[in-house]
Amino acid sequence: MTRSSDLDKVAPDDVVENKREETLTEIKKTNNLKEKIYEIVGHTKHSLSSVLVNPDVFNFEERDNQEEILVVARPHWITNLSWILISILMILAPALLKFIPIIKDIPTKYSSLGILVWFLLTFAIIFENFLSWYFDVFIITDKRVIDIDFNNLLDKKFSEAKLSMIQDVTSRVSGLGQTMFNYGTIHIQTAAEISYITFDKVPHPEKIIKILQLLREEKEINKGEQKE
16 A cells, blocks of 8 residues: 655654653643642542542542542541441340330231331441431542532532633531541632532541642643643
């Protein structure tokens, strides 16, 4: 087959090399950004952690192609304490029935059925509360911030704003519990259609704010470089 004389014009080596250099530069910038985030938060990647940095085990349906997930934050683990204690009491409750005289008069098959229903109800409460905590997340990517409010399997709210749309970020830590365990509420004011994005009970709110400030600064630097 005859080589086209215009082949070099269609795909010149210098263009390919420039694209390769641009790709390497972007990878280098991303790696540097990740290292800076590690310095702020630390290396936390456990799937059940309240804060995940550069997670490999997390994804979400609305994620764009080539979008890098930098940080995922859930409500502080201490916020689960109330429903965990209630669940433990519910699990132990059937063992206390033998101390109630009237229970002895109930036929065994009915009492067994009642205990089975009780344990199924307990499991349903544990399962729903765990899912609500696990999937109620605040996500920071290299492009935007995302708030997913997961109330139950039939109720999920998705809010997002591009990093360039963020105008102001504030946090509030109130009460003895939040002060002791260092968690609070982060308010993000945006210029997007959704003017406010709020994430409640997020651990280490001051670190999350530092990360958002870092990303906004990186965006400004990149804009300056592109103009030049």
